[in-house]
Amino acid sequence: MSSSMAPAPPPYAQVMEDMEKGQELAAKLQVLLRDSPDASHIVDQIILSFARTMSALDKAVLAAIAGAGEGSEVQSEVTCAGVGSSAGGKRKAAAGGAAADRRANCRRRTQQSSGETVILKNLDDGQAWRKYGQKEIQNSKHPKAYFRCTHKYDQHCAAQRQVQRCDDDEASFRVTYIGKHTCRDPATNAATHQIAACAGDDDGGLHAGSRLISFGAGAADPTASTTTTTGTAPGPMLQPLKVESGVGCDQEEVLSSLTPGGGGGAGAFGPDQGDVTSSLHWSYDGGAGMEFFRDDDGVFDLDDLWV
DNA sequence: GCCATTTGACCCCG
């Protein structure tokens, strides 16, 4: 967030300033509430919301300044889309030796270029993530875990996130969000419903329906894969949940059905890993007014700001 | 049996 972004119009500066202030205050609040896992978690969410909003706003402004044109493709989405990748493309060339370049056409995202990085103590953000990889990172003590939206194929949701435990603060995680959720996850809604219960629950949050994992408090390794299965789509059939008008928060019917089976997760693994597939809580409606900053297609209603 | 996680291999980019 370079404050030297000269052309930033007043409204933008104003918003950013307020956001930063809010984030700052939230951070302070977190210190005061560190005794309460629940409260701490909520503050995490608040901080995350601020971060995301600022990032989104920042990008939107940059794009606008760049010249209404497209050009600004900061990252070249990993699009292997059609190339029978996930569908039937089994790999297994290693053994044989015939390195079938199944990914020849796949383009990798340029580094972790764009994405909103935030430091969190809790990893559940209300979204359903599925871990697809983990890597030891060169200058880091902890590995980085890679997640994609559970509905990546279901609903073509491009959201991804990378989680890595901070080197200096073992209790915190550096979470990078890449892409936006374009899916409509039932679990999220259910979660929204649950949060209330969780909040008042002193049990640490681990509840029947809502698998809330509360980190922070216990010194226990937060990284342990407390697999929270998500209320993923019950079957191979993808439900027609996609919102059409894109507008509005996707919170309507609250389903109470959580994951049928799933779960799993090999129990054996050595090192730590900042992972945890989350599945509950609220979706970002908390920020109320913030919702209008983000749109389902990376299109921001700047008009409202530029006035 | 289904599905999420684990983990090593593969591949692209700097």
Place this chain on the structure above:
DNA sequence: CGGGGTCAAATGGC
């Protein structure tokens, strides 16, 4: 060439 991101077979829980 090495690091980092992704894939997919294997593994294991429910």
